[in-house]
Amino acid sequence: MMQQTTDLQAIARTRAWIDSVIVALNFCPFARRELERDSVRFQVLREDSLEHYLLALNDECLLLDREPEIETSLLILPQDFAVFETFLDLLEMANALLVEQGYRGIYQLASFHPDYCFADAPANDPANYTNRSPFPLLHLIRESSIERAVANYPQPEQIPARNMALAREKGSLEMQALLATCCQGKHTAKN
Numbered sequence: 723m724m725q726q727t728t729d730l731q732a733i734a735r736t737r738a739w740i741d742s743v744i745v746a747l748n749f750c751p752f753a754r755r756e757l758e759r760d761s762v763r764f765q766v767l768r769e770d771s772l773e774h775y776l777l778a779l780n781d782e783c784l785l786l787d788r789e790p791e792i793e794t795s796l797l798i799l800p801q802d803f804a805v806f807e808t809f810l811d812l813l814e815m816a817n818a819l820l821v822e823q824g825y826r827g828i829y830q831l832a833s834f835h836p837d838y839c840f841a842d843a844p845a846n847d848p849a850n851y852t853n854r855s856p857f858p859l860l861h862l863i864r865e866s867s868i869e870r871a872v873a874n875y876p877q878p879e880q881i882p883a884r885n886m887a888l889a890r891e892k893g894s895l896e897m898q899a900l901l902a903t904c905c906q907g908k909h910t911a912k913n
Contacts, residue, residue, distance in 0.1 A: 738903075765782065855901075
């Protein structure tokens with residue numbers, strides 16, 4: 723899954739995953755609207771050091787500050803962080819950076835990875851596929867947007883449990899096949 727890809731391929735595969743998994747399975751009930759509004763920014767990062775990845779994240783926050791029409795940014799990391807634990811280290815530093823730069827309560831990070839595994843779940847639990855993606859991803863989300871979206875959604879706190887139950891119902895083989903199709907570039911996005 724972590725083979726060398728072009729930026730356009732990385733974006734296309736990420737978009738295919740969002741369409742065929744996140745939107746189609748309704749893992750995020752708010753994603754379809756933003757895709758249809760074209761307010762999701764897809765940014766491929768290929769940096770040469772951890773420090774440069776963090777600087778790129780900070781730059782993305784500054785861009786969101788300047789451009790309120792961008793609702794959310796997906797930072798796609800196709801060449802690094804293949805090892806999930808290393809990705810978690812990046813995520814920890816990225817969250818610390820948001821706090822350090824005064825973005826607590828303004829932006830929030832969600833994370834996705836090809837080998838995502840919840841802390842309390844075995845690696846083969848189909849529920850892990852709720853956060854498995856074609857490439858390591860940092861999803862930079864506006865806190866104010868989350869607040870508005872969940873204010874009009876019944877029982878938003880139930881979304882993660884519902885998603886995990888659906889992934890378990892579908893099973894590892896089906897969830898793995900959905901992800902593999904996106905990773906191979908065989909999916910054609912439908913809107």
